[in-house]
Amino acid sequence: MSEIIHLVARLKVAIDAIDWLGRDVYPKLRGPASADELKAFEARLGRKIPPSYREFLRMHNGMDGLEQYDWGIAGISEVDRGETFEDVLSGHQYVYKAKDARHPALADLKSAHVVGSDFDYQIAYFAPETMEELEPAIRRLSTDQEYDELPLFEHFEQFLEFVVSIYEDLVDLQGGSFDDMGDVGVGGGDEDLLKELANLLKAERQPEPEPEPAKPAPKLSPEMELASKLCRRVLELLVKAELIEVVEGPGMIDSLEDLMLRKLLRSKSQPETVKNWIDALSKAREVEELYGTDEELAKLMNKAFDEVSQ
The missing domain is CATH 1.20.1390 (PWI domain)
Structure with a gap:
């Protein structure tokens, strides 16, 4: 089993465990990217999709339902609900242009593919200077910090691990805990995680489920x-x-x-x-x-x- 499958399972468990306080829109993983979408994206990217990112996209074409301060992972097509990665890209370009018209981030963001953001201060994208590598690095920029202050993620898998940790930390802060999971692998003992792993490891895709009726707002603790x-x-x-x-x-x-x-x-x-x-x-x-x-x-x-x- 690949580490990407494991991380996706952890992410789904964490998102489901968070109390979203009755929000109508909250983070959700989208369905898989189609073969046509993957092919079209490779044409835009001008290279093969990095293997770890491609594996993620074949399971989930990014995330929907993101709002300010939600860390999200970008897919390769427009989101259906919530903030868009195009909007956050434009916002960062505006901020850096106001700081310095020759800011190095402007050259990066002009052509780089955004892979994630917290929809406020930070944005993450494939570092252009590493695009010749099989697994290009990912640069994370913050409007509150210098261009090179934050270390590069070595590849998409490492960035995904970072996003998973953000959601698991939020679960901890709300009272549930992932502490006893440790470095969970198959057989780690967490029932919800194992269920998600089993779902992701199924060989065939399940048909799209019927839309669920709207649920009443959850009662707060x-x-x-x-x-x-x-x-x-x-x-x-x-x-x-x-x-x-x-x-x-x-x-x-x-x-x-x-x-x-x-x-x-x-x-x-x-x-x-x-x-x-x-x-x-x-x-x-x-x-x-x-x-x-x-x-x-x-x-x-x-x-x-x-x-x-x-």
Whole structure:
């Protein structure tokens, strides 16, 4: 069994284990790329598809349902729901052009194939200088860091391992744990993982299932209810104190609450949460303007912590 199959199984288990807090759109792996799609992509790429990426595409043509801060893997055709990789590519080109019209990232992004992004600060693509290799390296850029600051992924498999770890970490933060899985292989003991491995190893493709009826929004655990209440209270205090101006439009407050909840789940302490909230709100597209100093914003956020903890 290849490592790509193993990583895909782990990714599916992690995505299914995450509480997506009633989001209508959330990350999902797409169906396999067709032979015609693979052939057309090779023509655009001007070379054979790197073997590890091709193996992934034959199982899943990328991911759908991605939103800001979701790490996603790009396929070779347009997504059906959620943010598009073309949009994030254009956004990064705009940022780097504003920094420096001769920025090396601009030359890369003009022709490189994007393989993933977190739909905010980071984008990953086949490094053009390695495209002659059988398994080209993948460069990860962040608008907050220097061009060569982040090390290259040696190949797509290593990048896939990185994305899997992001989702497994989120499962850990929500209360479930992958710690006891260790370096899982076949027979690793995790029932869900073994089921996914069995599905992926089937020789024939199953027919497309009938669309499932819409499921009711899942009931949140008491811990997640409390976390959601905290984020909502922070926004209420900021709005009341006129320290934040939210872009007008339906769902903007809900979107900001979701953003803050994700930052909360990824933080290890109250001070780190407050710092991450301020940073995220200062860059969020739902925020028209953020007023006051960091100290004033932090004071209200800590006040919300005190209120909710009581």
